[in-house]
Amino acid sequence: MDLLSAMNLFVRVVELESFTRAAAEQGVSSSAVSKQVAMLEQHFKARLLHRTTRSLSVTDIGDAVYHQCKRVLSEVSEAENLVAGLQGEPRGQLRISCNMTFGQQVLAKALPDFMARYPDVQLDVTLDDRMPDMVREGYDLMIRIKGQQLADSSLVARKLCDLPMFICAAPGYLAANGWPASPEELKQHNCLVFVHAENAHQWLVAEPGTSADPVEVDGDLKANNSVVVREAVLAGRGIANLASFLIADHVACGDIVPVFPRAAPDRLSAYAFYPTRDAATLKVARFIEFFESWLAEHIPQRLPEAGVEA
Incomplete structure (x- = not known):
């Protein structure tokens, strides 16, 4: 038995409260994890876990062994880091x-x-x-x-x-629906929202000579993935507020344009x-x-x- 490997698997089973999740994380089978933990119990001559088909809990001895294993693994990691640090x-x-x-x-x-x-x-x-x-x-x-x-x-x-954010749209959408002359006019447009952004529904447009108050926006698409929003923009479905790394290539080829080209970008x-x-x-x-x-x-x-x- 590789004692350090068995200790590491035992620690992850305890922390994840699952043989299956620990096995998936470590890239091994559940049976391999179970075998290693059983060998560890044999090594310590004590039951470390209570296991049923529906639950898993740590015994009192198992809890003490868990904390000691964590300490040992941490010290091994520190030793490896020390050597690596000396070697650069x-x-x-x-x-x-x-x-x-x-x-x-x-x-x-x-x-x-x-x-x-x-x-x-x-x-x-x-x-x-x-x-x-x-x-x-x-x-x-x-x-x-x-x-x-x-x-x-x-x-x-x-x-x-x-990560600068730019309010943008496809030229076809702007040709069909008009170009917003001011940030307030965004309220009249179909604004496509990436819901995980901290500025999801409130877009900040800092045009020269104007106050940079956020504008409340809404539209017919809300998505938890900004690529979904970008694809809708490319299809001419509406206006979005997207990070530069998502749209720069599409701006370069003219498929997307900034709606307020003179505005300073909001930033995440x-x-x-x-x-x-x-x-x-x-x-x-x-x-x-x-x-x-x-x-x-x-x-x-x-x-x-x-x-x-x-």
């Missing part, structure tokens, strides 16, 4: 959680460069718009899009980049979150440094002119 190269598994669209459209493009630079780091990436419990679910790093005001949290937040930001400053292991620190630099080169802070590449 990160190593080991890096578990990242990222929201869906940013993960698909941005993070996915950056990962191959990171893997080529740091071949001793193995990535485990989950794309999900829900907010995970990082400690319970075993993530090293979480990437999320937020406004300028962050909620109070026990997590450490590191800003990675600004991409943040990296990790549980505590002590958890900023070398692999986490290197990834944050890499991704921040990569984003500075690849996230457009303004829109290109039609026919000009971003």
